Amino acid sequence: xxxxxxxxxxxxxxxxxxxxxxxxxxxxxxxxxxxxxxxxxxxxxxxxxxxxxxxxxxxxxxxxxxxxxxxxxxxxxxxxxxxxxxxxxxxxxxxxxxxxxxxxxxxxxxxxxxxxxxxxxxxxxxxxxxxxxxxxxxxxxxxxxxxxxxxxxxxxxxxxxxxxxxxxxxxxxxxxxxxxxxxxxxxxxxxxxxxxxxxxxxxxxxxxxxxxxxxxxxxxxxxxxxxxxxxxxxxxxxxxxxxxxxxxxxxxxxxxxxxxxxxxxxxxxxxxxxxxxxxxxxxxxxxxxxxxxxxxxxxxxxxxxxxxxxxxxxxxxxxxxxxxxxxxxxxxxxxxxxxxxxxxxxxxxxxxxxxxxxxxxxxx
Amino acid sequence: xxxxxxxxxxxxxxxxxxxxxxxxxxxxxxxxxxxxxxxxxxxxxxxxxxxxxxxxxxxxxxxxxxxxxxxxxxxxxxxxxxxxxxxxxxxxxxxxxxxxxxxxxxxxxxxxxxxxxxxxxxxxxxxxxxxxxxxxxxxxxxxxxxxxxxxxxxxxxxxxxxxxxxxxxxxxxxxxxxxxxxxxxxxxxxxxxxxxxxxxxxxxxxxxxxxxxxxxxxxxxxxxxxxxxxxxxxxxxxxxxxxxxxxxxxxxxxxxxxxxxxxxxxxxxxxxxxxxxxxxxxxxxxxxxxxxxxxxxxxxxxxxxxxxxxxxxxxxxxxxxxxxxxxxxxxxxxxxxxxxxxxxxxxxxxxxxxxxxxxxxxxx
Numbered sequence: 001x002x003x004x005x006x007x008x009x010x011x012x013x014x015x016x017x018x019x020x021x022x023x024x025x026x027x028x029x030x031x032x033x034x035x036x037x038x039x040x041x042x043x044x045x046x047x048x049x050x051x052x053x054x055x056x057x058x059x060x061x062x063x064x065x066x067x068x069x070x071x072x073x074x075x076x077x078x079x080x081x082x083x084x085x086x087x088x089x090x091x092x093x094x095x096x097x098x099x100x101x102x103x104x105x106x107x108x109x110x111x112x113x114x115x116x117x118x119x120x121x122x123x124x125x126x127x128x129x130x131x132x133x134x135x136x137x138x139x140x141x142x143x144x145x146x147x148x149x150x151x152x153x154x155x156x157x158x159x160x161x162x163x164x165x166x167x168x169x170x171x172x173x174x175x176x177x178x179x180x181x182x183x184x185x186x187x188x189x190x191x192x193x194x195x196x197x198x199x200x201x202x203x204x205x206x207x208x209x210x211x212x213x214x215x216x217x218x219x220x221x222x223x224x225x226x227x228x229x230x231x232x233x234x235x236x237x238x239x240x241x242x243x244x245x246x247x248x249x250x251x252x253x254x255x256x257x258x259x260x261x262x263x264x265x266x267x268x269x270x271x272x273x274x275x276x277x278x279x280x281x282x283x284x285x286x287x288x289x290x291x292x293x294x295x296x297x298x299x300x301x302x303x304x305x306x307x308x309x310x311x312x313x314x315x316x317x318x319x320x321x322x323x324x325x326x327x328x329x330x331x332x333x334x335x336x337x338x339x340x341x342x343x344x345x346x347x348x349x350x351x352x353x354x355x356x357x358x359x360x361x362x363x364x
Numbered sequence: 365x366x367x368x369x370x371x372x373x374x375x376x377x378x379x380x381x382x383x384x385x386x387x388x389x390x391x392x393x394x395x396x397x398x399x400x401x402x403x404x405x406x407x408x409x410x411x412x413x414x415x416x417x418x419x420x421x422x423x424x425x426x427x428x429x430x431x432x433x434x435x436x437x438x439x440x441x442x443x444x445x446x447x448x449x450x451x452x453x454x455x456x457x458x459x460x461x462x463x464x465x466x467x468x469x470x471x472x473x474x475x476x477x478x479x480x481x482x483x484x485x486x487x488x489x490x491x492x493x494x495x496x497x498x499x500x501x502x503x504x505x506x507x508x509x510x511x512x513x514x515x516x517x518x519x520x521x522x523x524x525x526x527x528x529x530x531x532x533x534x535x536x537x538x539x540x541x542x543x544x545x546x547x548x549x550x551x552x553x554x555x556x557x558x559x560x561x562x563x564x565x566x567x568x569x570x571x572x573x574x575x576x577x578x579x580x581x582x583x584x585x586x587x588x589x590x591x592x593x594x595x596x597x598x599x600x601x602x603x604x605x606x607x608x609x610x611x612x613x614x615x616x617x618x619x620x621x622x623x624x625x626x627x628x629x630x631x632x633x634x635x636x637x638x639x640x641x642x643x644x645x646x647x648x649x650x651x652x653x654x655x656x657x658x659x660x661x662x663x664x665x666x667x668x669x670x671x672x673x674x675x676x677x678x679x680x681x682x683x684x685x686x687x688x689x690x691x692x693x694x695x696x697x698x699x700x701x702x703x704x705x706x707x708x709x710x711x712x713x714x715x716x717x718x719x720x721x722x723x724x725x726x727x728x
Contacts, residue, residue: 009727270505276503287645306427307727339702
């Protein structure tokens with residue numbers, strides 16, 4: 001079946017490009033001697049996760065317990081939940097999951113440690129645990145240095161938790177436009193990690209894992225000397241927001257290919273300078289910016305309504321036909337994938353498989 | 365089971381408030397002698413759709429063929445697809461659906477008429493069809509007046525289509541803040557309809573249906589004298605963007621209650637003035653603005669990350685506890701509902717049912 005026959009809107013995954021992305025990130029981490037633990041929140045796919053592990057990843061990251069359950073059910077044996085899990089119901093599920101796979105949890109408060117230890121005790125298990133430090137992103141994490149070390153000590157003191165190390169992730173630095181600026185800002189993250197390692201020393205606590213680094217900082221984190229493990233997600237697809245960074249740096253740091261596009265159909269031609277497609281905000285996320293009309297600089301996606309995408313046309317695009325199909329590159333892949341039930345996997349122009357979005361909607 | 369025991373993030377649907385909204389819109393349309401055809405794109409729920417029909421609605425609107433299929437499968441016998449359907453695969457499905465339910469389709473081009481007639485002929489059926497006119501929204505629709513009348517004539521000339529009337533919907537007017545301004549802008553929509561009715565006269569084509577009007581213009585469209593049918597969706601839930609209009613007009617026009625809220629849990633307390641909840645853009649749409657923290661003016665939802673919502677705290681909110689639950693009112697219900705698999709239905713503080721989001725992800 002050719003791509004042109006696929007009904008829309010549909011996620012089109014280019015298998016060869018994706019496989020090259022998998023291989024490139026595996027090479028990058030091998031070269032620097034750090035472990036690779038790709039983030040499954042981007043793809044939510046058991047099939048893709050297995051391919052990442054087969055290419056050398058030590059396991060996967062997930063954000064949610066239900067996402068981790070879906071990956072373990074699919075045969076992934078080592079999952080790090082890179083997000084604080086709060087609430088008795090979720091902690092019970094997390095502890096049960098730790099009985100059937102290698103699960104690592106994240107905490108950033110003493111109360112979080114106590115609740116996690118309680119759930120582990122109830123399930124009769126021991127849960128590997130990292131402390132998340134605040135990297136200045138004003139999101140999650142405890143203050144680096146002594147406050148973080150005190151939480152690590154609490155973990156180590158529990159019979160049902162095993163202190164593994166630190167998470168230091170700073171989303172805000174991933175999309176800084178200039179590579180040199182990204183390096184500079186990431187140096188602060190490294191300084192926070194070092195301060196915390198320093199604070200841990202008097203307690204005699206060994207940090208086996210320092211995890212962090214996304215697609216935009218993968219080569220920086222790999223070369224930092226303090227990170228033992230990277231957790232990039234988007235490199236598998238490369239979305240519009242990362243693609244925008246690539247113009248200024250055609251070297252190693254972001255040498256990944258756009259493997260995920262959204263096929264959409266022109267469903268209305270109102271005037272010479274505008275058209276509508278059948279992919280609105282229920283099919284493509286616009287929270288982080290409008291999608292790019294792939295390979296068509298003469299067409300701009302200017303607004304997403306719930307069910308409609310509005311296009312502004314210029315030049316040749318004024319000849320766009322009703323029923324014509326276009327490809328969109330989402331600004332942000334993660335929430336876009338979460339809107340879909342499957343990937344249409346292609347090689348060249350031919351559909352070769354359909355893969356479910358295994359953990360779609362898994363936000364518990 | 366009390367609401368407090370529901371795991372998060374979860375859509376909480378207040379049954380009594382929703383039932384009052386259903387009754388109020390039914391009353392409004394009855395009073396004006398117009399038909400009510402609520403838009404199912406907002407709730408995507410067979411259970412809610414059946415309640416709307418039981419309260420007097422003549423059927424439902426849907427935006428997509430797959431959404432209509434889900435509603436027909438659930439026992440709704442009359443569905444208007446208020447959106448141009450383009451592409452052979454979808455038209456085939458539409459024509460098949462018209463063999464087992466009363467289906468009305470929408471077109472805005474001569475090519476659209478030909479393709480729809482072809483699909484109807486292949487399925488051996490006759491499809492009721494309306495012409496969508498461009499109301500100045502720069503979205504879909506043919507130019508009102510003679511261009512619209514020519515398309516109506518094409519429909520009437522087909523053995524496999526039945527000309528029913530016009531759709532005139534203008535999304536842009538629904539959220540105009542002042543009611544008087546909304547009335548003024550809606551008068552233009554009415555003028556476009558009148559011009560088209562005038563143009564139809566020489567062709568001897570009778571317009572049985574003039575459909576349009578959303579939640580924000582329901583009372584205006586009902587009183588217009590030209591609309592025979594209203595298609596409001598959001599009144600069932602009332603989202604934050606509509607709620608924002610209500611301050612200035614506590615009279616009939618938007619006398620609906622917030623029946624749909626999103627329960628979320630505080631998952632991190634970074635500093636006195638901030639917190640994080642477990643509902644990010646994969647659980648609540650932020651395309652049309654941030655959600656409101658319901659009943660808590662001391663807390664603002666300032667940003668949605670993929671998995672996290674960032675809160676800014678003031679006053680008493682600085683005492684917010686890890687694990688505490690909050691209710692969010694989405695800015696836009698439709699894409700938010702589409703992120704969820706079910707509604708947790710409550711009366712007072714008690715969970716009384718769980719309803720599936722029947723047509724979640726139905727974007728074909």
